[in-house]
Amino acid sequence: MTIQTIVVPDLGGAETVEVIELGLNPGDSIEVEDALLVLESDKATMDIPSPAAGALVKYLVAEGATVRVGDAIAEIDVADEATAETEAEPEEVEQVTNEPLVEAAVATEQAQEQAPQVAAASSAEQMILVPDIGSDDKVELIEVCIAVGDEVNEGDTLVVLESDKATMDVPSTHSGKVLEIVVAEGAKLGTGDAVALFEVAGDAPAPVVAKPVTDKPVADKPVADKPVAPAAAPVAAPIEAAADAIQSAPGQPAQPAAVAAAEPALSSDAAQVYAGPAVRLIARELGVALTEVSGTGPRGRILKDDVSNYVKQVIKNKDAPAAAATGGSGIPAVPAVDFSQFGQIEELPMSKIQKLTAANMQRNWLNVPHVTQFDDADITDLEAFRKGLKAEGEKRGVRVTPVAFLIKAIGAALEANPEFNRSLAADGQNLIQKHYCHVGMAVDTPRGLVVPVIRDVNEKGIWDISAEISLLAGKARDGKLKPAEMQGGCFTLSSLGAIGGNGFTPIVNAPEVGILGVSKSQMKPVWDGAEFVPRLLLPMALSYDHRAINGGDAGRFMTHLVKLLSDIRYLAL
């Protein structure tokens, strides 16, 4: 067995870095390049890889510690078949590992009568021991909350121990500077075992007795996040309860969590969180309730990144209109299904446009309270007129389709019904009235759906609008639209008229407040008061944002649109 000490490598310019994650337990096997621990500078987070295969002996630092290049951070037992002659080494290593524990045991005997957890290592130095934990059993150390060099206040948590039912903070019996930590995560500790060597100031204070580990589930007890200690030292894990959670989730990997609290209850929900002291400190500083944060670390541990991602998400949601629902929150996820169990499948990557469309549709569907109103426009005369333009169109090189008339009519309807030419202000308290009239047109392309915008439609005639439809639809299909050509729309038209269907309910293209979906026109019998006459009817569906538009507004808009399309002479007025 060969013990190799791992030191902090060249940090690429950073003076100091923080230890943010100790992912392994003593005895865990490692392969070359496996991450031993994670360091973080103010610029980057870096995994420190193991230079050799073997097993972790112990960490020499705690999470939250600040280290420099060359500092020893871990010891690994290098797997080396060729080092049979080094068989004596384990003993040596054991000695190194246990030396303070031996001292501590002696000290414990001396101190047992008066202060079971305190023993003197020298006049200015104090070995801090595990106090009476109310049990003869050794329990696992799951978290070291201090680092060498830390100034620790009396009562600050030094380590967190965990039995199979509950966990507990071990508070410091002294204020002082940490000279040496003699334990590592994963070690088994019991009453009187040494934890750390302190340089203490002044007389030893009265002993502080740790709260006993309890076999009783504590999830229902009042629990508390300890107040942040004024000292710079990382603050211990707050009181948590996991026994119930562990017991009630058979088959789930056990998550270290529960810590019973004797302190006054501040928050009962801090019970189920699993996070290191540095993370807890940051969470407290930012006012983040860790119960709200999902942990992505080993065994669901909450990492610093989880806290910062949570904060980013909260800020993002705050920026959204106040009246808007936060998309997705509380909505049960669609279950992941392995479709291959039912037959042959193929996974197709989504295009960028498809992904964007999916995100936008979901956002709009969740944020906008939709109402859809239906009507038919009699476009018999419009179609007769449009077909009469064919020869002229050929001369001009322009193809006129019903979509040009629809866009022109939408412009006029928006002018007559300005409620539809508004958006909700980002503050959710105001409406923005637009005094321009740009209409978006959904275009179906092989890459996905895009919506180029025809600007100032009220200042353009049918020829110009038709030419622009062809141009923009062509660019859309060729993937040549510029971002500016897809921005600034006030209202959207989605025409499936060339494809078919009786009707559909389009999704509002927020922050616009209205969208018109048109389907295929069909000849239908219409009662004219005396007889049924064949008329070409265009099915239309108007979806609108009911926060900004009332049903009455929508009824007037739709009626106006029907009138314009049924008699296009009104478009000239």
Ligand code: CAO
């Ligand atoms: N009823 C009957 N026929 C119609 C019609 C309607 N409502 N709308 C168009 N047509 C006819 C046109 O007149 C044309 O026939 P003619 O050449 O004989 O005149 C034919 O259908 C094809 O038209 P087009 O599709 O080439 O041109 P357009 O101006 O009608 O449409 C565009 C342009 C870009 C809107 C369309 O090509 C398109 O992409 N539509 C799909 C939009 C979409 O996907 N919407 C859903 C969005 S939400 O998922």
